[in-house]
Amino acid sequence: MTGAQLKEEIVAYSKEIGIDKIGFANADVFAGLKERLRLQQELNYQSGFEEEDIEKRTKPELLLSGASTIISIALAYPSKMKNAPRSIKGERRGIFCRASWGRDYHHILREKLALLEAFILEKVPAAQVKSMVDTGELSDRAVAERAGIGWSAKNCAIISPEFGSYMYLGELITNVALPVDQPMEDQCGTCNKCVDACPTGALVQGGQLDSNKCIAFLTQTKGFLPDQYREKLGNRLYGCDTCQTVCPENKGKDFHHHDEMEPDPEIAKPLLKPLLTISNRDFKEKFGQVSGSWRGKKPIQRNAIIALAHFKDESAVPDLIQLMHTDPRPVIRGTAAWAIGKIGGDQAALELSKAKEREKDDLVALEIDKGLKMVRNQEIS
Template identity: 45%
Template sequence: MTLTEEIKEYAKIIGIDEIRITGAEPFLEVREFLMNMEERDYLSKFINNDIELITEPKQILSTAQSVIVCAISYYHEIESPPSFKEELRGKFSKFAWGRDYHQVLGEKLEQLIGFLRTKNDNLEVKKFVDTGPTVDRALARRAGIGWQGKNCSIINPDYGSWIFIGGIITNLELEFDAPIEDQCSGCRKCIEACPTGALVDEYTLKSNKCLGYITLSKGYIEKEDRRKMGTRIWGCDTCQDVCPHNQKVKFGNHSDFLPQTLEAYPQLSSLLALTNKDYEEKFKPTPMNWRGKRPIQRNAAIVLGNLKNPKAIPHLLKGLDDPKPIVRAHSAWALGEIGEPSVIGDLKKRLAKEREEEVIVEIEGVIDKLSDLC
């Protein structure tokens, strides 16, 4: 058995669903593509802006010969509530349901590195899981983990695009795998289903228009985008949900990615009133652990507005008194979306003591809107 075969066999034993190997050559086409995307302001702010670094594995590890690319499936099915509106619930994207994937996959990669050390005394490695200084999807595509879909996700023949990707850059000389042929053909379902039009063309995502980016961002969300969020609290699975290659996928055997400390479809009132203690206990173990609680509260207010259920009014009135302006502003907007003029008095009371300009503008706009309904 070759070292490459031993590595792949061990990876399966420790629960890595797919493992492929590619070379450490630079991604010159990807570099050009990313520079073009940056010029058009399509590039995600979450991507390392050193494009030369992330497209050149040997800048990360000068002795690099091979890149071991790994994927684990996070797909699970959980029945959604009978009525989001009646129960005042929203939804988290599947990737956010369970334990932080950076840790789960990172631990498996550490196990794999430990195995490699038993095979080579002069081993050199650099590990990456999503946040590393490299283009994970380009590596996955070249290694044959999957092909790049028109929604820009890597699609694996068995697990679809419901996969987390990570890997190891190493000085080991290993046998390489071949890329997989694109199987999207003439399909455009993901592009047609995108709620914001962020998929501006095949294989082209305007990141700052994607709800997967918007719901994770800080600050005030544009009104147009608030409505397009629908019931989404964190992330967006729409382009994956409609993909034909995601309809009959294999399940990864990873209970870590089932909800641990949070429901997949949580009650929004508890998120709007989220305390620091609740955030630490419920969100810190998840991939949502890096933004703080304010964007979650903001998004909960938005979804309550989108549900348009008057039962949400008492919760949103409490949101008007939140210490953070961003929560007050979006709570006010949500009251306007529900459209009950009976809250005008409460809004005027808040307005009388409000000092933040952006909140004042939101409240005044809602008062005008509701007054027209009287």
């Protein structure tokens, strides 16, 4: 069997197992990416979640000896939620980004890649294969760009003509030589909507992201959220879709090809107040299957507190007071104190003052002071 014939069979099989798009790239060094990653590190734009070794990120040969071809796959995910519940007064809701709707995409893509691996090994028993999704060493986007899945857009996503940027990406390295596909021309042109719309200015310029300012990254951190980003968070619990939703290439793009990617509205857009007191067991039971749960419940709870402050939800104040007085985690106590001050109300000043008398953590005490200052400003105005 020739490489061209094998490629045809792999493409046909990929459609059988529900892969929406597949592309083939050579396994040469990603030289351009290497320079961009070095610049990212110099500017301290990295999130810290990436593989630190730039050589591993840009040299497929280091990951698989004799690497010849990289197969990139894409699965389209929904952009619209059916029967989305409304966020109303007294029953305010948060939101998980679209990439965290349905079952954790890491598992879905790994299963597809495992099937592809088995198919290749059946055809070429001596083949070597190595797959990865998101958390692997290679850049999913760089591979997808080279494999012709789409172009690398100004919002730092891959955009395909068929699916826009609403795609999950994964790749498979093999030592089997296969014909490659051609990269796609950049089609962003003069459009700058994603850069202009970024809530925090994290898109420094088209194609360059300061991860430390990106709301998608900030929602996953575990410490106190910096003051300048709290207002920007809105009701986001995990991730941010702004640079995707404003993109003209995504207009009208909404795909429901995979049942396991369909969001449960009560998980993707959950009520905020129950999140404040949810147990570890209940959190894992309810949210454990979605990708947004990977950092545990603490960041989600912190973000829920900030979201309640964003809505100025007075009905949440009793729960926030309880957290401020009794929660063992400083970040939760302090963020609750800040939120109480933001929402205000008759109890705010008294409860914040009580908490200040007892609090021994300096950072929490600082948040209490911020809360007290907001309450006083409300009283004056």
